[in-house]
Amino acid sequence: MTDVLNAIVLLGNFVLVPGLAYGSQLALGALGVTLIYGILRFSNLAHGETMSFGAMITILVTWLLQANGISFHPLPTALLALPFGIIGAVALCLIVDRLVYRYYRQQRSTSSIYLIVSIGVMLITGGLIRFIIGPGDRKITDGERFIIKARDFKEMTGLNEGLAIKTTQGVTVITAVSVVAFVFWFLGRTRTGKAMRAYSDNEDLALLSGINPERVVMIAWIMTGALATIAGTLYGLDKSFKPFTYMQLLLPIFAAAIVGGVGNPIGAIVGGFVVAFSELIITFAYRKVFMYLLPDEMAPEGMIQLLSTDYKFAVSFVILVIVLLVKPTGIFSGKLL
Amino acid sequence: MTYLAGEMMTGGYGGADILHECSIGVDRGEIAVVVGPNGAGKSTAMKAVFGMLGLRTGRVTLDGEDITSLKPQERVLQGMGFVPQNQNVFTTMTVEENLEMGAFIRRDDISLTMKQVYALFPVLHEKRRQPAGELSGGQRQQVAVGRALMTQPQVLMLDEPTAGVSPIVMDELFDRIIEVAKTGIAVLMVEQNARQALEIADRGFVLVQGRNAYTDSGVALLANPEVRKAFLGG
Ligand SMILES: Nc1ncnc2c1ncn2[C@@H]1O[C@H](COP(=O)(O)OP(=O)(O)O)[C@@H](O)[C@H]1O
Ligand SMILES: [Mg+2]
Numbered sequence: 001m002t003d004v005l006n007a008i009v010l011l012g013n014f015v016l017v018p019g020l021a022y023g024s025q026l027a028l029g030a031l032g033v034t035l036i037y038g039i040l041r042f043s044n045l046a047h048g049e050t051m052s053f054g055a056m057i058t059i060l061v062t063w064l065l066q067a068n069g070i071s072f073h074p075l076p077t078a079l080l081a082l083p084f085g086i087i088g089a090v091a092l093c094l095i096v097d098r099l100v101y102r103y104y105r106q107q108r109s110t111s112s113i114y115l116i117v118s119i120g121v122m123l124i125t126g127g128l129i130r131f132i133i134g135p136g137d138r139k140i141t142d143g144e145r146f147i148i149k150a151r152d153f154k155e156m157t158g159l160n161e162g163l164a165i166k167t168t169q170g171v172t173v174i175t176a177v178s179v180v181a182f183v184f185w186f187l188g189r190t191r192t193g194k195a196m197r198a199y200s201d202n203e204d205l206a207l208l209s210g211i212n213p214e215r216v217v218m219i220a221w222i223m224t225g226a227l228a229t230i231a232g233t234l235y236g237l238d239k240s241f242k243p244f245t246y247m248q249l250l251l252p253i254f255a256a257a258i259v260g261g262v263g264n265p266i267g268a269i270v271g272g273f274v275v276a277f278s279e280l281i282i283t284f285a286y287r288k289v290f291m292y293l294l295p296d297e298m299a300p301e302g303m304i305q306l307l308s309t310d311y312k313f314a315v316s317f318v319i320l321v322i323v324l325l326v327k328p329t330g331i332f333s334g335k336l337l
Numbered sequence: 338m339t340y341l342a343g344e345m346m347t348g349g350y351g352g353a354d355i356l357h358e359c360s361i362g363v364d365r366g367e368i369a370v371v372v373g374p375n376g377a378g379k380s381t382a383m384k385a386v387f388g389m390l391g392l393r394t395g396r397v398t399l400d401g402e403d404i405t406s407l408k409p410q411e412r413v414l415q416g417m418g419f420v421p422q423n424q425n426v427f428t429t430m431t432v433e434e435n436l437e438m439g440a441f442i443r444r445d446d447i448s449l450t451m452k453q454v455y456a457l458f459p460v461l462h463e464k465r466r467q468p469a470g471e472l473s474g475g476q477r478q479q480v481a482v483g484r485a486l487m488t489q490p491q492v493l494m495l496d497e498p499t500a501g502v503s504p505i506v507m508d509e510l511f512d513r514i515i516e517v518a519k520t521g522i523a524v525l526m527v528e529q530n531a532r533q534a535l536e537i538a539d540r541g542f543v544l545v546q547g548r549n550a551y552t553d554s555g556v557a558l559l560a561n562p563e564v565r566k567a568f569l570g571g
């Protein structure tokens with residue numbers, strides 16, 4: 001019986017808890033991608049860099065706060081700096097829209113043109129970020145490191161295996177839940193949110209109803225900038241901040257958005273968790289789990305790991321390929337915003 | 338002076354002209370019907386009157402004022418409502434949300450107007466929490482008309498409001514449209530079911546290849562042997 005509990009705790013510690021945190025980060029990222037797709041109708045490849053930019057501003061302000069002896073103990077100081085990061089990323093989105101995307105809107109460009117344009121925006125933003133903060137790895141977490149420490153958990157329960165929950169993981173999940181709840185309330189209940197759904201559903205009819213498209217686009221960018229910063233900062237807190245990783249994150253984020261059905265917010269969230277858990281389940285080494293569950297003489301030799309963690313991005317890629325082959329419209333197809 | 342009038346409109350979608358000195362119009366409390374074969378330019382004429390099409394020549398007046406240069410949204414503000422032929426509801430939104438979006442430009446209390454729309458189309462009240470995309474064709478058309486009524490327009494323009502509905506539902510919709518006109522609203526509509534539509538029409542316009550072929554009262558057009566032979570199947 002204890003063996004079974006140990007196996008469960010082991011999975012909880014290495015799959016469930018990290019999966020919930022990583023899934024939340026992907027879900028928030030995918031929500032931003034889906035929002036832009038739903039309103040501006042293109043795949044925004046610059047989204048990873050928007051996340052990075054927002055996180056960078058947050059870090060800069062965090063350093064400033066720390067230098068002045070301001071902290072948010074026991075929570076990470078970065079949470080105090082987050083609003084500044086959001087303002088920075090929103091400003092970036094609005095400026096880029098004004099300077100770049102608006103022109104292509106007026107030209108009534110096709111979505112493939114937008115896609116290529118967004119690659120340009122991605123590269124320039126990426127360069128800007130490296131110019132400001134450098135390409136290196138930054139640890140930004142301070143405050144209390146754990147909500148539950150593995151050792152305390154072992155002492156409390158008497159089990160061999162410990163369940164650790166990092167503060168950043170707790171913060172990630174709670175923030176993600178609140179942000180998602182807010183987004184759904186906004187889209188479902190407010191006049192402006194409904195106007196955005198109407199615009200996403202039927203642009204021409206929205207115009208006939210007197211909905212101002214430029215305003216809808218502006219609000220979409222504001223929400224995207226905010227979502228990107230929150231996702232990027234939470235990811236940076238949980239792992240570390242390194243500009244390059246945000247470009248890599250594009251793949252799982254797009255996989256998440258597409259699995260759920262691009263343009264569909266619920267799909268983005270479900271997709272985020274599908275991708276996160278697939279990655280963790282496929283790259284986890286099950287050796288110890290089997291050692292707990294099987295009799296000693298049947299103990300496995302190898303690591304029982306389907307795929308090395310080095311290949312975790314392959315998982316997103318495979319998911320993406322399978323979805324595009326089997327159900328290109330995603331799980332929740334046909335429903336926009 | 339006709340309340341809403343498109344006069345001598347010539348224009349198209351950028352290529353060759355579709356409309357050639359075409360005139361349509363309607364007065365308050367009246368129903369005007371535009372009929373004609375497929376591709377005659379009926380929808381194009383409606384779009385031209387609503388400002389969704391650049392006119393090369395001709396003009397559109399509303400209550401004596403020239404509104405030719407106004408954008409569609411500005412015409413909505415001037416009291417015009419339009420139900421397009423295709424994709425005329427927000428399919429992913431509930432019936433009630435469709436009506437709310439119809440009233441988007443209004444800043445006052447819309448609950449009374451919504452009650453009136455529900456009174457006109459009781460089935461919409463029943464289905465108010467359902468996505469409009471899940472409704473039957475006739476119910477969707479009611480949502481579309483209801484959405485346009487939410488701005489409390491002076492003019493209601495309908496492009497084939499009875500397309501794809503059964504004859505019973507068609508009669509039902511025509512009755513509702515007559516009710517709307519009786520409240521003093523000017524109703525300008527395009528109809529495939531020419532005979533039934535002309536029966537309730539104060540004015541009728543027969544368009545052929547973007548030109549006015551016949552213009553008269555509904556009754557007179559129905560009685561006109563040439564019109565009967567060419568457009569009403571004898
Ligand atoms: N969006 C458009 N762009 C270019 N040509 C169009 C467009 N819509 C309609 N047309 C053309 O305009 C002509 C009239 O079409 P339409 O006004 O829809 O006719 P009706 O409504 O009388 O059936 C047709 O020849 C059609 O091919
Ligand atoms: Mg037509």
